[in-house]
Amino acid sequence: MKLLRPIRSPSTVLSVLLCGFGVVLSLFTPGPAQSADSLVVYSGRAERLIKPVLDRFTDQTGIKVQLLTSKTTELVNRLKAEGENTPADVLITNDATGLERARQLGLFQPLVSQDDIQAHSSGKGADSHPPSDLKNILDNIPAPYRAEDNSWIGLSGRFYVVVYNTTMVKPEDIQSILNLADPKWKGKLAIENAGSEYLQSGVSVIKAAHGDDVTRKFLKGIKDNAENHVYGKSSQLVKAVTRGEVSIGLVNHYYVYRQLAEEPKSPIATLMPDQQDGGMGAILNVAGIAMTKPSNHVNEAHQLVTFLASSEGQEMFADMNKEYPLNPEVKTNDVLPKRSSFRAATVPLGQLSELHDPAMTLIEEVGLR
Secondary structure (H helix, E strand, O other): OEEOOOOOOHHHOEEEEEOOOOEEEEEOOOOOOOOOOEEEEEEOOOHHHHHHHHHHHHHHHOOEEEEEEOOHHHHHHHHHHHHHHOOOOEEEEOOHHHHHHHHHOOOEEOOOOHHHHHHHHHOOOOOOOOHHHHHHHHHOOOHHHEOOOOOEEEEEEEEEEEEEEOOOOOHHHOOOHHHHHOHHHOOOEEEEOOOOHHHHHHHHHHHHHHOHHHHHHHHHHHHHHHOOOEEOOHHHHHHHHHHOOOOEEEEEHHHHHHHHHHOOOOOEEEEOOOOOOOOOOEEEEEEEEEEEOOOOOHHHHHHHHHHHHOHHHHHHHHHHHOOEEOOOOOOOOOOOOOHHHOOEOOOOHHHHHHHHHHHHHHHHHHOOO
16 A cells, blocks of 8 residues: 655645635645556545555455545545545545535535435345445445435444543443533543544534533533643543543543553543433444545445445454444444443434534633643
């Protein structure tokens, strides 16, 4: 696999004002010419978390992958700026917000056409893609984890959980994520900074479930309680809880299980909040994939999407990244809580994009940094 690297030299970076967004995007220089049997993948997932799966795909199909990794927001802005000239065939992101925003910008083509869906539902088959492709996408990935027009699908699920130090906290002390705003946790809480996509998505779900006033109170409370324990990296947050520098934190679940895999004796555990009667359920997000509208390698891109939606692709994500496979038939990694043991929040993933800006307004209002 060839990795496309951003070139940082001022002579090769062009700042482009994106009309309608009011943001300045630093464009990378174009990657090398693409061959007929290769794909360019823009990935919001770190190289180490996606490359082994893409390597397996290449081994099985012979289709080479050129990979460029960056923040999801930067990649969506880049796709918008490049327009029809983008070399990208596929976008992979860490959350549904970026995927849905790109869909609303018209940057994707449907992975499965409406004719395919109708033919599949009627049992008559379809001509545009092999039946096995349809099964992988339509049957293996349930509708709640796909865009309304099937222009993106989720690949793996992650939950925004409470991580706690087992020597300092009893799990019964916390019932809801909102409890973390209680002054009893002042100086004992760790949070991610305001730029975290995970924090932003979590706040979006809380806003949808509880409204502005409750969300604003929650944000002010965790800001006060966290004091200086605000982290740019989730792994740093988990290590702070492990060391006992703080008692509890908010983080995506897989960071906890990666820490436990590295140091099995770490005194930490996860708590799935809001499971009580009337609770909103644990906050769910997904890593996902889409095919760009200008792609000239539709068949190859479709093969990649199909592979990642297959049982094999789902199992690799589940085992390697300690995430939840979205195919209910694929076994969850044994170290994770069984998916049937807790409820997820019911806010549709497709709403996360429209909730994002109002959530950011509340984050900025309370001065989270």
